[in-house]
Amino acid sequence: MLCVRGVTKQIGGLRAVSGVDLDIGDNEIVGLVGPNGAGKTTLLNMISGISTPTAGSITFCGEEIGGLSADRICRKGIAKTFQIAESFPNLSALECTMVGALFGNHGAAGMAQAREEATAILVSVGFPMEKKDTAIRNLNVVELKRVQLSRALASKPKLLLLDELTTGLNPKESGEAVDLIRTIRDMGRSILIIEHVMSVIMGVSDRIVVLDHGEKIAEGFPYEVVNNQRVIDTYLGDLHAF
């Protein structure tokens, strides 16, 4: 479904992403991990059109999308949640999700339909519905994450990019998030997920890709990657935060 070849992002003197190859198949969940500052968010930003690659190619369903604007890429069926949430501080949780429903891949026909779809999605991701009319800026971190996921799902993506969605959840809530992510995949979506919580990454990923200093240093099944000495030395350390 997604095919990334030799993608590079130069920011001033820093090569934040350097010649990365990455594939995501239909219905696949791929985990993306690596040290802080490795270039994971930068790579997702290029796939979703938030930034333009300096070099390389990104094809989605057979079509080159590298360098297209974010709105066009969203309409082609790629949606993203943000690591640092700051969109629409004054909209309510429901309105924010409606934006996704109205805008996305197969946009809702009108406000009434968008409201209906948005409500159903907020419920499905476990958002506390008594807060559906609360302004985004007054939500706590966990609620914000759920709204982000709802907004992304409301655009009916084929490929969902999740940037640290489960950060800030306790182990029990993370377990629930793992189930939720699997359910989303079972609805016929592919997922690329960045996460530092290894129990989540290990729980959902079919395959894991590891970046360090902008380069891909390892790739494979979860158990292969967590036993890779270079990954242990640069990323996992001796105190696995499982």
Add this chain to the structure above:
Amino acid sequence: METVAGLNRNASGSVTFLGEEILHQPPYGIFRKGLALVPEKREIFAKMPVVENLLLGAGANAGYEKTLEHVYSLFPILSERKNQLAGTLSGGEQQMLAIGRALMSEPKLLILDEPSTGLSPLLVGQVFRSLEQLGREGMTILLLEQNVRHALELCHRGYVLENGRIVKEGKARDLLHDPQIQKAYLGF
């Protein structure tokens, strides 16, 4: 914790710090008395360079240059990026900055709201070990964590807050082995 740090104006009750009532004091006054907070949402100054964010955290600490060296040794990337605008740092780098800024004043009481958020497993380990070290050197630490196991392994005592109420408190070791807590928070 925001109430303790003076960020919540309409709270009632009482908070004493070093024997003095601080509930209705302004946040900068509480900070000057020696209480520093690592906020959950980080609240870094996005349009300012890394080093200026850190210096702002120093407050009245006369020995801030030495503390800055210590923060840089804890998080070398902050030293490499000292002139980068804080808002362009990666998520985990911003978290390091928020922790580093709170350390800059060498507070008597350090409150950390989910410090492990967004850090790599390697760095979570490092940060927790540093907190242990700071504790041994005499700093008092209040740690809010969803990383329940590691938090309880590090701390002496713990409180469990549910829906705005303390529902349990005790020695961290006892809480770690409490079946109810294991079920509710550790996912057993």
